[in-house]
Amino acid sequence: MDDLYDPNRNDPTRNAPSGNGLNGNGLNGHDPNRNEPDRAAADGADNRGNTPTGDGPGTVPTPPVPDSVPNSTPERIPSGGPDADRIRIGLWGAPRSGKTTYLTALPLAAMQHQRYHDGGWNISGMTAEAGAFLSRGMDLLTRQRAFPEATMGVREMAWSIQGPKRKGRLGISGRRPSFVLDIQDAAGEVFGDGHPQQAQLVGQLARSHGLIYLFDPLGDAETATESFNFLQSTLTQLTAQVRNRQGLVDGRLPHYVSVCVAKFDHPDIFRPAVEAGWVTQDTVGAQLPRVPAEQGEKFFQWMCDDFRGANARLVRDALHAYFDPRRISYYATSAVGFRLTPQHVFDYRDYVQPIEVDGTSRLRTSPEPINVLEPLIDLEERIYRDRGRERGLGGRLGGKRR
Incomplete structure (x- = not known):
């Protein structure tokens, strides 16, 4: 099924942040079980502290962050006091x-x-x-x-x-x-x-x-x-x-x-x-x-x-x-x-x-x-x-x- 994660698939979009800053694993854009650059690398630094330049193999693309609910009125949290x-x-x-x-x-x-x-x-x-x-x-x-x-x-x-x-x-x-x-x-x-x-x-x-x-x-x-x-x-x-x-x-x-x-x-x-x-x-x-x-x-x-x-x-x-x-x-x-x-x-x-x-x-x-x-x-x-x-x-x- 397309919506299941395949560990053998090299899918760069898997590390794209969602609208709330969390990926499908509930982590801030980084899965420790995957051999991929973390959030720091996406911001311009690799795991060794070096900053890749140009479009070479060391460059990590930063995908755009989509709006989760475009053109909608922000919804406030429910009110009414503690649930208890x-x-x-x-x-x-x-x-x-x-x-x-x-x-x-x-x-x-x-x-x-x-x-x-x-x-x-x-x-x-x-x-x-x-x-x-x-x-x-x-x-x-x-x-x-x-x-x-x-x-x-x-x-x-x-x-x-x-x-x-x-x-x-x-x-x-x-x-x-x-x-x-x-x-x-x-x-x-x-x-x-x-x-x-x-x-x-x-x-x-x-x-x-x-x-x-x-x-x-x-x-x-x-x-x-x-x-x-x-x-x-x-x-x-x-x-x-x-x-x-x-x-x-x-x-x-x-x-x-x-x-x-x-x-x-x-x-x-x-x-x-x-x-x-x-x-x-x-x-x-x-x-x-x-x-x-x-x-x-x-x-x-x-x-x-x-x-x-x-x-x-x-x-x-x-x-x-x-x-x-x-x-x-x-x-x-x-x-x-x-x-x-x-x-x-x-x-x-x-x-x-x-x-x-x-x-x-x-x-x-x-x-x-x-x-x-x-x-x-x-x-x-x-x-x-x-x-x-x-x-x-x-x-x-x-x-x-x-």
Whole structure:
């Protein structure tokens, strides 16, 4: 193969420096196992201290140093503090549960958060690719009013998320929340048993402190996307990895989990929830409907017991078996929200957001994400609070034994 080094080949380009000053051996242009002049010789002196002149046999040509990435904007190193101090949050769910749409809606939700709360949240990509994903997603939802394409394979990205300073005691400004959303935007099929990329995905989840789990009641009704099949397979491998590094807490996974009941805006989910009395409506602003935060867990229980049935109950049982129930919170989530009137108010007579245009699903109005950012904020708060408590006791996150 052309890219392998042949010691019998006299290839002068083998000693050419790369863009970072290192050759393929990780050395500064010189391989001690090869009978060739070193860097000093390339600068005009041979191994005997003599300086060759002219174009004779003693002359060592100096190849030009190419630009590694020509005409590109220099990329800064990722920020966010030491890796051990970062709060890392992962994302997972069954096929077509809305993971990519959730990620696409996240920066929009962060911008809109200040409408209803004090201060705003900022999201920035920790790599050029992650930053481009944010920009493309914002354009897709707000200008094109279209949904992102389904993810194929695994794409690793990391975003830095920072919030406003919290008020401490006596109203004094306190800490500024900050964490890393370290995700692999993976096709739901990757979470299935036997997929070649599943180990890579599970490894990322194992390194996370918190998890966003998207539960899709609509997809759960279909055999090919049943939530429990993909959940159980992932949990089995995740537990094995964490157990092998002695990270289990009382036999359970140490993660904090936000369970998001996805597609809350869909009529097949929203209408039954309204009729069952789970939904309240704001009286100000856009007058958006929502499931009250204190009812989140009971809403999920109803979803499993009365709305979906046996398979969903297995999802609930698995979550309680593998995670500490005290570390799980629940949300009714919609990445795109409801259609609003021209006066920017919810109307129960006409609230469906997506419509079909030339065979493509489009959004009728600009999205108003519901409980997209909030599960992340809650995870960061709980992890930070308990991490500080455990450090004060001489423990560490994920290592405390109760």
